[in-house]
Amino acid sequence: MDSDDLGLFGPGSVTWKVHEEPILIVAGLRSLYLQALHPRAMAGVAQNSDYRADSWGRLVRTATYVATTIYGTTAEAEAAGARVRRLHARLRATDPATGEEFRVDDPELLRWVHVAEVESFLSTARRAGLRLTDAEVDGYYSEQRRVAALVGLDPADVPGTAAEVAEYYRLVRPDLRITREAAETAVFLTAPPIPWKLSLPARVGLNLGPARFAYLGVAGTAFALLPPWARRMYGGLGLPTTELSADLSVRALRLALAALPRRWREGPLQQAAKARAGGVAA
Template sequence: MRLTTGLFSAPLERLRGSLLYTFSGDRSGQVPAWQLELAQGGDPGHFGPDSAVWTVHGGMSTIPAGIRALLVQALHPGALAGVAEHSDYRADPFARLAGTIRWIFTVTYGSREQARQACEHVRRLHVPVRGEYTAGDGSRRRYSANDPGLSEWVHLAFTDAFLSSYEHFVGPVPAPPGTPEGVSGADAYVAEWAVAGELMGVQDPPRTRAALRQRLQDHDDDRQLAGGARVQEVVGFLKDPPLEANLKPGYRALFLAVVDSLPARHRELTGLRGTPAPALTRLMGRVTLRVIGRVLPRPGPAEQAARRRQDRLGTPGR
């Protein structure tokens, strides 16, 4: 018997509606126009069906990746100041989430021109995001959201979150066809997604998993990261966001699994503690993602649109 029939159909339909509302602000089930527009464009895009980026971004592990990315980004006081002082994430968190999803999927599945325009749009939104913050070493510094240093931290946090979440909840990233011997699927993902960093103004983004980890460590070694009251505000919000009641048990399972997957240093700065049973939280997280995967269509509409564009251009399976 299919999971979506009989006794389970009504609860799963409600779950589907809640998820659609959370990710897009729309319960109708209609595909957002911007996703359909990814079928347009005159080039195949930066990535294709065999890419590591499509593998990592095409599954349910992107959901806990979003939690991890927000936790890690908050550890840089400059990045956190921009969010705290220039966004309404508490008043309208789902609009911010929908905007982030749109950017990620447009760069992932759109044409090169669509990806460029999406990044330019975000960078224009960042122009007025500026001010001062107290760095991890106690010094006062000025920040602008488009500064290469802050853009780098956000890129590092995103890349680490998506890669680590895939590995934690799914397994090793398979190496794309034609990958040179000795280059892992994780290395391929970091190298491919460096394109997103460059489009956002990051200078020389890392292109291997080892380089990614080293750059993350460099920020801590340079005393750029910090915990504190503002971080605790973000942590408190992420522990209990304003989700609908039927989403809260699954979200709690994912949050605990994400915390257990964080490096000890990042847990220290966020003030979070791992559980005594990380294997259990990972299992519960995987079960939660499996249920969500039964509800949401795979491949998603953005990937389907990209495939239509690539088929029209005669460049499938790049």
Template sequence: MNLRTPVDHMTARVVAATNGLFSHGPDPLARTLEFPGDPGRFGPDSVSWRVIGDSAVFIGGIRALLVQAAHPEVAAGVADHSRYRNDPLGRLSRTAAYVTATTFGAGPEVDDAVGTVRRRHRPVVGLSARGRTYDADAPDLAAWVHNSLAESFLVAYQHYGDRPLAAADADRYAREQATLGALHHATPLPGTAAALSAWVADHPDVASSPGQREAIDFLRRPPLPLGVRDVYGLLFRAAAVTLPPRIQAAIGVRPSPGAETVGRTVTHLLRGTLGASPSWRLALCRVGVPEPAGVRFRQPLPPEAAARRAAIG
């Protein structure tokens, strides 16, 4: 007898679709247990582990791509050099892998992830539609990409996270993320949450552009399987409603009524079924510290990690 309710079916569909959106490609932490005791860039006491370990990160990732597209030179670089049209999930998955490695990876994994991104960005040069040259490895464009990603995860967490941060912790998150941006030689790197959000919202280079319109149309309606596309649409609307009005206007995205309520519902479902990030749990195991009280990890550890966890207690 099938005792599953319609809510159970809906929850399973949301979870499967969300995993399908972000889980393509190799495991970025496949070798992480080879570095026992290594805290990585941030470590178990960081705010970054708490923010990026929450299910709100799925909304933050989509928001970051929307914000990044608001810069015409960044949008031109994506349009001219990316394979996103032929690989609709590739950019999301690569972004997710980079964030996982740089947040929860050991030091060598962080360095590898940063090095990979910088190598990919080196040939991304050209001329935007408004006649400006772009270089993806230049400090100002690196800052736009990094800061929009860091700020989007923070905003998504403050809107949809399990326990929104106090101001002091939000500022600590901004400082932690600035240390990662420095590895890309990005500048400027704001050191408080308010300064970070203001830098993104008021950036003078934000404007509409042809490459941007194509990217936003693609992000709004990517060619995904039906079930995945429906769930993606919920995450997209939840991300769009958190954008600064100036960026909404520049990229032509209007907030949908009830989008925040939908976003809270979806993240609540994901939090209850998937739990906190399994990468966070694996990183805790690598470092050799107990799992934090009040955080629910629902996905099992790999056998080697589970044995280490049992020894930690």
């Protein structure tokens, strides 16, 4: 491994500044609620993965992929992207409305997933209290085009500024709707099975306990952070009071996470990247 390789980004990037925030665990969940509103994207997941049986394993794999693209070396990031491209290239799904078969690696679907993810990361971090200038916001979206390229997208076709992301959402919204699969996924995301080691004994019933209630709070915050139009699609309210409540909740959660020891807040890939960055600076 090249000890001088800081990967796709590095300590001077907006990407490192944003992903330094542990609150992005909430952003990841917000992204999944949002992604589920695209019928074809949701069908692609539902028809090609048994996420209900391995929800936490899938979550860990997704988080590891994101961390690799952000903090891994260039070779590690490119290898991770190649694995995703190979997997997607084999997968097909059927449109639930038309019966048409489509490729999971359709650029339109890849673009939707990418934008929903990076916009969730950025908006959640900002609403939690991370201060970014308008130039830094645009810089983040521009930098994230490198991640989009890893899965096979042409960076020129990916929104690279806040204005372009807003325009993309405006154009794609007519294609979004709540389907049966999306509703079932939203319910599952809100109340997934808690790993048994974190649950109370089976005799208590209902799988309740501190871990369950803590997760429900995180899920509720993630849902409330959705754009008002997305909450309305789920049958929720797009009220300003919901926005205020979400902001207060995510700011409080950010403060709680910041109080944790750094070794709990930073994964091994992030720690290794900082060590390489320190060696280069020295």
